[in-house]
Amino acid sequence: MVPHKQVKAHRTRRSIEVSALKQGTVVDHLRRGTGLKVLNVLGLLTEGAVAIGLNLDSKRLGQKDLIKIENRELTQEELNKIAILSPEATLSIIRDFKVFSKFQPELTDEMEGVVHCQNPSCISNNERIRSRFQVLEREPLRLRCYYCERVIPSGEIELL
């Protein structure tokens, strides 16, 4: 009789193992519900190898989303987008399976090509130029369009 190998179900620990990254970025502690939005605004839904975890247990947040992006480090524009969607996020840059650096995305005082100005009469929506915004307040987030000077409260911010 072939010995039967018993597999135990780990019901007490909810974890999902995803193979370790050799090179790339881990975006951890994403506010629950923002993982897919982050994938979308970073253009990762259709490009590159990505692993995503949704509604994972988190000591800090209760529940969180997490993204592992292979062979890619993020630009400042992309960091700004993450900082707007989920300011609590933690980013780890992985090089050769090791954490090379770990940081939280910080919004720059001014950002270009990150947020869409919702004012249809803004010149940024009518000429071939990149949108540009200045951060007025960080908590709660308030942005002013550099061109039309309209102020956008956090609930109405639309990422490009």
Add this chain to the structure above:
Amino acid sequence: MGSTSDPAQSFVGRDVVSMRNFSNEEIVHILDLADRFESVNEPLLRGKILANLFFEPSTRTRLSFQAAMARLGGATIGFADAAISSVSKGESLADTIRVVENYCDIIVIRHRYEGAARLAANTTSLPVLNAGDGSNQHPTQTLLDLFTIRKIHGRIHELRVAFLGDLRYSRTVHSLIETLGRFACDLVLVSPPSLRMPSDILDDLAAKGVRCREEFDPSILPLDVDVLYTTRIQKERFPDPLEYERVKNAYQLDRQSLNVYSQTVTVMHPLPRVNEISTDLDDYEGAAYFKQAKNGITVRKTLLSILLGVA
């Protein structure tokens, strides 16, 4: 006025796109310089060329810049309608500016899109003056309004100012209100609900601690004010012509309506007026709207001179 002073020197080559780019001290410096410029009609700007780029119609602002330039011996080129510029052929604003900057020393721009003057200023190293960008800013109007208020009241701080009429689309009001708020003025905003001040501007005023209240009944004029600033209510803003007629009449100021005041109230209007101010107010002691038009030349002469470094 051959003498130079440090405050004037700090303006050389700068743009006048938004009042937000000027500190309170700088605004006061400009008004001080304007006091000196009132009687100056010397050829300080001889050999200088102003490009008046009016992509939207204007009479007062365009002619006022042209007159200011002429008074100081300079020349003006430009157009008064986007239809006759190469924009009608599909040229971008940035390209228009890159071409025009070769023809002039300073640029004045009015445009229907908000932020157009900012884009123009970023495109050229020449000084750019915003003569109105959509419903956003009209800084030279604001400076001439402040100049007028200061001449009458001796100060621009801690005044009580009421705005009446179209507060939603009036760039003149948007530009002025933010600046008066910075000078600790108390503000009363009287408008039909459909033409009330945009919420982002109200929020901004609140965030800065500006004392500001809204009223929607024009039949009760606020009594505790030094200045009544009225604006034109535009027919095209109302889908229902009957609603326009009702509002238009309710917001008309006449001699009788000012009887509620025990003191002389300064009545201002950026012009053109249609029905908002009855002609029977024209000889009222506090009527300041034609003085504003006159002061516009002084303020624009000042700005052109300091930006071109001849003050």
